[in-house]
Amino acid sequence: xxxxxxxxxxxxxxxxxxxxxxxxxxxxxxxxxxxxxxxxxxxxxxxxxxxxxxxxxxxxxxxxxxxxxxxxxxxxxxxxxxxxxxxxxxxxxxxxxxxxxxxxxxxxxxxxxxxxxxxxxxxxxxxxxxxxxxxxxxxxxxxxxxxxxxxxxxxxxxxxxxxxxxxxxxxxxxxxxxxxxxxxxxxxxxxxxxxxxxxxxxxxxxxxxxxxxxxxxxxxxxxxxxxxxxxxxxxxxxxxxxxxxxxxxxxxxxxxxxxxxxxxxxxxxxxxxxxxxxxxxxxxxxxxxxxxxxxxxxxxxxxxxxxxxxxxxxxxxxxxxxxxxxxxxxxxxxxxxxxxxxxxxxxxxxxxxxxxxxxxxxxxxxxxxxxxxxxxxxxxxxxx
Numbered sequence: 001x002x003x004x005x006x007x008x009x010x011x012x013x014x015x016x017x018x019x020x021x022x023x024x025x026x027x028x029x030x031x032x033x034x035x036x037x038x039x040x041x042x043x044x045x046x047x048x049x050x051x052x053x054x055x056x057x058x059x060x061x062x063x064x065x066x067x068x069x070x071x072x073x074x075x076x077x078x079x080x081x082x083x084x085x086x087x088x089x090x091x092x093x094x095x096x097x098x099x100x101x102x103x104x105x106x107x108x109x110x111x112x113x114x115x116x117x118x119x120x121x122x123x124x125x126x127x128x129x130x131x132x133x134x135x136x137x138x139x140x141x142x143x144x145x146x147x148x149x150x151x152x153x154x155x156x157x158x159x160x161x162x163x164x165x166x167x168x169x170x171x172x173x174x175x176x177x178x179x180x181x182x183x184x185x186x187x188x189x190x191x192x193x194x195x196x197x198x199x200x201x202x203x204x205x206x207x208x209x210x211x212x213x214x215x216x217x218x219x220x221x222x223x224x225x226x227x228x229x230x231x232x233x234x235x236x237x238x239x240x241x242x243x244x245x246x247x248x249x250x251x252x253x254x255x256x257x258x259x260x261x262x263x264x265x266x267x268x269x270x271x272x273x274x275x276x277x278x279x280x281x282x283x284x285x286x287x288x289x290x291x292x293x294x295x296x297x298x299x300x301x302x303x304x305x306x307x308x309x310x311x312x313x314x315x316x317x318x319x320x321x322x323x324x325x326x327x328x329x330x331x332x333x334x335x336x337x338x339x340x341x342x343x344x345x346x347x348x349x350x351x352x353x354x355x356x357x358x359x360x361x362x363x364x365x366x367x368x369x370x371x372x373x374x375x376x377x378x379x380x381x382x383x384x
Contacts, residue, residue: 033239034131034180036266036290039383042333043290047131048177052383055102055131055180055337056326056373058095058344058354059295062108062117065345071357087127090359091344095130098354098366099373102131104294104339105183105246109350122172125179133243134173135183136165138229141203146196150203153225159232166232174237181241182233183294187248187271190222190257206252215256222260230264241266246294248272249279258287267336269294276338277328284334291334297322297341299352315352317342319368326372330379338376340369 032048045053063086066075079086095103107116125132138161140148151158173179191206204221208214230242244265247253249272258268269292272279276293284291299315322340329335346353354366 031175031177033177034241036241036336042383043336044380044383045180045336052380053101053131054335054376054380055104055133055292055339056100056376057102057104057133057337057339058098058100058342059104059106059339060108060341060343060350061091061103061106061120062110062343062345062347064110064117065108065347065353065357066359068348068357074359083124084127087124092128092130094344094355097370099370099377100340101373101377102133102180102337103128104133105135105186106132107135108343108347110347111349122176125173125176129178131178131180133180133183134169135186136169136229136233138162138165138232139185139188139225141185141188141200146194149200153203153221153228159228162228162232163235166236170233170237170240174239179240181243181266183243183269184229184245186246186295187251188245191218191252191254209254209256215254218254219256219260222257223264226261226264243267243269243292243294245269246271249276249283250274255286258283262287262289266290267292271295271341273297273341275325277325277332280329280335281332284332287334289334290336291332292337292339293325293329293335294337294339295341296325296339297352316362317352317354317365317369319365319372322369323372326376330376 032050034048034053035046036043037046038044039052045055047053063075063079063083066072066079066086075081075086079090106120107118110117119135119137120128125134139151139153141150151161170182189202191202191204191209193200193202204218205214208217226244229244233240233242242265244261244267246269247258249270261268267290268283268287270276270280270283271294273296276296280291280293298318298321317340326338329338341352343350343353344355345359346356353362354369355361
């Protein structure tokens with residue numbers, strides 16, 4: 001069987017055709033994990049049972065939203081002050097009802113330009129008992145992060161840190177067939193920054209990209225970063241896919257950075273709150289590699305695409321826009337997933353969610369999201 005982990009050792013995606021993967025969805029061992037391959041001319045995940053899989057996920061889960069003074073009674077009376085019970089009895093039934101087949105990135109906005117909520121533990125993912133992705137904090141130069149400095153990617157300290165992160169996480173996750181793969185940074189500021197993190201500057205000086213020497217330098221730096229992170233993971237977990245960074249699709253992204261990840265990252269992932277269907281098609285055309293819409297949504301009426309969430313207004317997820325994006329991704333032969341920037345619960349910072357503070361559903365849009373997800377499930381069956 002040829003899969004993505006075999007593929008990245010040998011050649012670029014454009015060399016292969018569907019005929020190159022005649023048995024891509026055949027089980028080959030008693031214990032299998034998610035892999036990648038082509039079938040009928042397009043990239044798709046393969047689940048551990050050998051079925052084609054397109055990841056339709058929800059992002060951002062934080063039970064603290066149920067612990068405002070006005071709604072804490074739900075947390076205590078319905079879930080018994082038990083995080084595991086909340087996941088099993090609250091999160092999972094809703095996800096399945098809405099037609100999601102996986103969980104993307106669980107960390108949630110807490111306070112603007114402050115830390116996101118904590119990542120889930122291995123035990124919490126076990127309570128989920130669904131396919132999921134896990135983020136590894138190799139670097140913390142997320143676009144929304146104003147307090148971490150840029151890491152010295154070439155230092156021995158960075159290599160030691162990556163080894164620690166992989167050792168503390170991957171040794172626990174490596175035998176879990178529900179884990180699809182590992183992400184790194186959310187919207188890393190490679191050659192740009194936001195006003196709140198201007199003090200640290202971008203990870204690489206964009207002015208240097210004007211020269212051939214500068215473009216080679218950013219490639220070499222990115223290649224070293226992806227190599228160190230890749231090797232740290234594989235040292236402790238040879239089983240799972242590597243998703244790499246979640247790039248911001250609407251900010252500058254040098255091709256040298258993306259090209260540097262070839263062979264070390266399995267899927268190119270993007271956050272996109274504007275037009276992921278169009279932008280991911282462009283990136284697949286440029287690279288021939290599988291692509292994934294890792295985060296994004298359109299809020300009804302008041303969303304301005306800046307990523308800012310006003311605390312004095314609530315937003316509804318546009319189920320119509322979400323449906324249109326899924327239809328667009330179907331036409332992209334490199335697209336392997338679509339992850340809605342939920343959130344699961346609407347808190348007073350993100351101000352958007354499929355459920356409100358009292359767990360009341362956004363019925364109109366949730367129905368459209370459910371219908372779109374169910375349509376994707378039927379579509380994926382045509383590749384079996």
